[in-house]
Amino acid sequence: MRTIGLLTMLLLALVVPIALGQPVTTADTQGKSVFRKANCIGCHKWDGSGGGGYGGDALSLRRTQLGQEQIVMIVQCGRPGTGMPYHLRGAYDDPNKPCYGMDRQQIGGHIPPEPTIYLRADDIKAVVAYVVDNIKGKGETTHAGCIAFWGAGSRVCNVYQDTGHEAAKPGG
């Protein structure tokens, strides 16, 4: 029985994420974790759809045409003149000028904002891989994608369901 139980659990662990349309790898898990802890959600939202409103226009990562290397550069160096922060420690203090060939003095007032947290190189690699594999080009946000991100039972996903939900019933 124990063996069957173990096998069932292993099978479920493999099958359930695939059933949700989001094969989960270790890299994905790390990337998603970075996506959350670096507060990418704060502007791009959990599904990467971005949009306007307070905080300016955040790029839609779902519709972006940028390639993997370009996204790596933007995560490392930020986007000058916008609210997108740089995440590489010392990005504009490195004498090698890894960001747009400019140092702090040269970029002046256009320097991107400081990040919530700095990211290590493998964190940047993981979060960009997560964006490219799980967000870029994925079309409309789906309930399954939401559950894959937040987990089953999250009320964040209520609005993506076709049928009703068990949320608040004002007036009751």
Next chain:
Amino acid sequence: MKKLGSSIRHVQLLAASSALIALLAAPPGRAADEVTSERLLNADKEQGNWLLHHKDYSAHRFSTLNQINRETIKNLKVAWTLQLGGLEGGGIWTHGGLEGTPIAENGFLYVTDGWGSVYKIDARDGNGKLLWKMDPKTDHDWAGAVACCGVDNRGVALWDDLVISHTLDGRLIATNKDTGAIAWQRQVADPDKGEVVTGAPLVVRDMAITGVAGAEYGIRGWIAATDLKTQKETWRTYTIPTKGEPGIETWQDSNNAAATGGGSTWVTGSYDPSSNTIIWGVGNPGPDWDSEYRPGDNLYTDSSIGLDADTGKIKWHFQHTPNDPYDYDSVAENVLVDTTSNNRPVKLALEADRNGFAYAIDRTNGEFVWGLPFVKKVTWTKGLNSETGKPVEYDPKLPVQHYNPQATPSRQNLETDICPGNMGGKNWPPTAFNPTLNLWYIPVIESCNHIKVEVQQPGSFKPREFFTGGGPKENGRITGSITAIDVTTGKEVGKAETRYPMLGGILATPELVFAGEPDGTIMAIDAKTLKVLWEFNCGCGVNAPPMTFTAGGKQYIAILAGQGGVWDKWFIEATPELKAIQPGSMLFVFGL
């Protein structure tokens, strides 16, 4: 047996004595601690207590306590502090903050953190001892993703033997005052619709009045009353009319814009028992900056409204910025003052609006009495019509108002600077009124900022997505002031300039005015001269109003400290030094 009998009598005597001592030493008994309608109606007379969010139903935030005065203020020091929780982030927010006003009753304090945990603190012996914490387990991601603007909770109300509070995820909770156990809770707002609740409840008789936030997410705003005895809804009044209701003619579009028209109500209102009227401020229309999406005056957005407390029916309204293209909410508290104007008695409702003008209206009918700018720079209009109180450029025949077109965001002027900036000349932080001096103190944000319009198309609204029609950007230094207005004349009498915007609110006492700044400066200024008499820097961001209370016959000043709201996320470039301020969660209490 005799000895035993004697012992029993001795024990009985001891027990009786102990009970008597306990009775004398204990806080006033249960009956005294029950908060009745009568006590709330007379909250201003309970000198050492602070029973209502704004101290009294008139929202004066004035205490007659005067041990801490012009002479003694130099001796004011930290009496005790208490570390609170709720710092964690959720949704789009990296951390929670503190914006609440503590409630004080008989030496006990009741405070909240941003996620709606309630803390009961015993302050009777000159220290702060946490008695219990009620953690409502707020759904951080569900609510935090649509909380514009910040992880905030502005405090509790007391009723009977219960503590009444809100949560960001839309619940009204009643907590046993003695044990901290949740007695009951009710879902009032729906984050699935972009609705969250940040304001403190207002208890009127046996009802808890709830306001809602979410105009930036396309909600249709409302104010709701819950019967605290039956836990059922008594009434819910929408601030945006629907078909067949008065005011729907002010939504002239073909987009069904009223359905997503905004009109939040997230600042606790006031109550006039003489007319049984609840007076509440209503927020901006949505989408915020694309006013052509919603032609018409867009009632009752940007208005002060008077509601019948029994039915919730709107009795009168006064709209400050018709067809608002600036995000100039009127979600300010209305301060109720009885005075004279032109030698006749008037019952005023005072409101310091985000549009930069302070208004006095007749709270029996909503008619304009006087108004004046309280910020140093206003560019969106040349001023108010002295008869109507409307901006002089306002034309009721026009579907879309452009006021001063050069300083007004529109589809013809997609990027422009506005003054005041969209945070307003005053945001939610409350004013205070000294009835002896007849001075009304406004916590001011002296600002301009840059607005970019994003034209909205019918069908572009999505639930739980920003529906703002653009966004702001900071393009210059923002400072602040405490501005004093004489309510008998309607004239400004002084302005104490501050280095930073006033993001916390004001307390008035007979001789002093207290406030905090977001760099951690907590100050007392002279109520007449507005000169700074005392300062203390807590080394933390102050984002909440001070209050005062007594314990053991001694006066204390209390203030929550912990950078909250939106400033560090969206407005920090206007005050770059504040980037050094760390999130925090602390209660500071000062005494002589």
